[in-house]
Amino acid sequence: MLDIDPKIFSISRPSLENYRAFIQRDMIVETYRSSAGQMASKGSLHRISINRTAHHRYAYRLGTGSFHKVNRAPFTLGFQPATIPLEVDGDEAEYISIFQSPKLYSNLINGDFNPEHLHGDGLSATTDPTTLQVALSLALAVEQADRTDPLLVEHLGMALVCCVVRLLGAGPVPSERPMTSENLKRVIDHIENLLGQADLSVGELASLAHMSPFHFSREFKKVAGVAPHRFILERRIQRARLYLADGRETLASIAYATGFSSQAHFSSVFRRLVGVTPKEYRHSIRL
Structure with a gap:
């Protein structure tokens, strides 16, 4: 099981089965089956x-209040705000658990998110299909850590x-100004200059455009035709094609030179976008 720094988050749980975890920047994603017991x-x-x-038995206490027994149907989303203690006593169930930095929320909605002021029942909601799909996609990252973008x-x-903000009814995402051609050029130039850096992030690009990360992603897609992560992937593959045509670098060297986390990730993305593996592509242009 993943050891989370207790200075960041302290958690005690019943025994877990099929535990897997994935860490990236301000987020931890876990998938597991929890035995019956207390957390x-x-x-x-x-x-x-x-x-x-589903839980057939589930009771919780958030903060210093009393325990509440509730029905917890499958695909119920629960939100535990940072700094607020949570205790749970329930039977076994399978889970997706996601830890996120509060700054992701404050950056997105300009600080207008105060979940610690919500009533306990207001921190739980039935997951809608969109939220579930996002969570399942994050869970898939746990299963394919070496191939995950x-x-x-x-x-x-x-x-x-x-x-989460929409499900909890905690406030709308504020409107922001549209992407300008000047900002778009600045962002694309930055991408081209730092294409080989694996830690290139949407947050970094958003700051160049003076936008919140989520609004930046929407505006970038409007003007560029694809989402930022897709644009960067396509540019990385284009540069990889040049390396493959040159023929002097190994596939592993090309993967790291174009910002991929591993050769496996590079090969997976290349095949998905180009239709053949890097090795097959290199062979085809030498015929």
Whole structure:
């Protein structure tokens, strides 16, 4: 099981089966089956939990209040605000659990999100299809860690923030100004200059455009025709084609030179976008 720094988040749980975890920037994603028993947690991260199977017995206490027994149907989303302790006593269930930094929420909705002021029942909601799809996509990142695109995971994390805020009725996402041609050029130039850096992030690009990350992603897609993570992937593949045509670098070297986290991730994306593997592509242009 993943060791989370107790200074960031402290959690004690019953025994877990089929546990897997994925960490990226301001987010941790877990998938597991929890045995029956008690859980206690508190930390500086927001925690979103979605039970993939129903609880027949479930009681919780948020903060210093009393325990509440509730029906927890499959795909119920629970939100534990940062700094607020949570205790749970329930039977076994399968879970997707996601930890996110509060700054992701404050950056997106300009600080107008105060979940610690919501009533306990207001921090739980039936998951809608869009939110569930985002959560399942994040869970898939856990299953395919060596082939997962960090930019896509970052985008999914921002999408989850919007879904959570909407489900909890905690306030609308404010409107922002549109993307200008000057900002777009600045962002694209930055991408081209730093294409080989694996840690290139949507948040970094959004700051160049003076926008919140989620609004930036929407505006970029409007003017560029594709989402930022897709644009960067396509530019990385185009540069990889040049390396493959040159023929002097190994596939592993090309993967790291074009910002992919591993050769496996590079090969997976290349085949998905081009239709053949990098090795097959290199062979075809030498015929």
